[in-house]
Amino acid sequence: MSVLVERDRQRMLVVKGSPEDVLRLCANYESRDGGASFPLDGAALLRIRQVYEDLSREGFRVLGIARHDVPADH
Numbered sequence: 001m002s003v004l005v006e007r008d009r010q011r012m013l014v015v016k017g018s019p020e021d022v023l024r025l026c027a028n029y030e031s032r033d034g035g036a037s038f039p040l041d042g043a044a045l046l047r048i049r050q051v052y053e054d055l056s057r058e059g060f061r062v063l064g065i066a067r068h069d070v071p072a073d074h
Helices: 019-023 042-057
Strands: 001-006 010-017 029-030 037-039 062-071
Touching: 001 062, 019 042, 029 062
Parallel strands: none
Antiparallel strands: 001 010, 010 062, 029 037
C-alpha cells in the first residue's frame, strides 16, 4: 500500500507491506531513532532480516515501511 502525503508544502510517498517487498525497493535505511540514514548494504540486510525472523518466531507480525521525498508537482 502506498500513500502520498503533504505537510508544510513538502510531499512524501509512504509505502508499507511485507518486509521482503519493501526492502527490495530500498537503497538506504534509517537509524532506530530516525536521526541518520545509511546505505542498505549486505551486512545491514542480514541484521534487518535477523530482527524480522526473531520477531516472527516470537509471534509478532512485522510490517516494512519506507518513505521517499517527492517534488511538490508530483
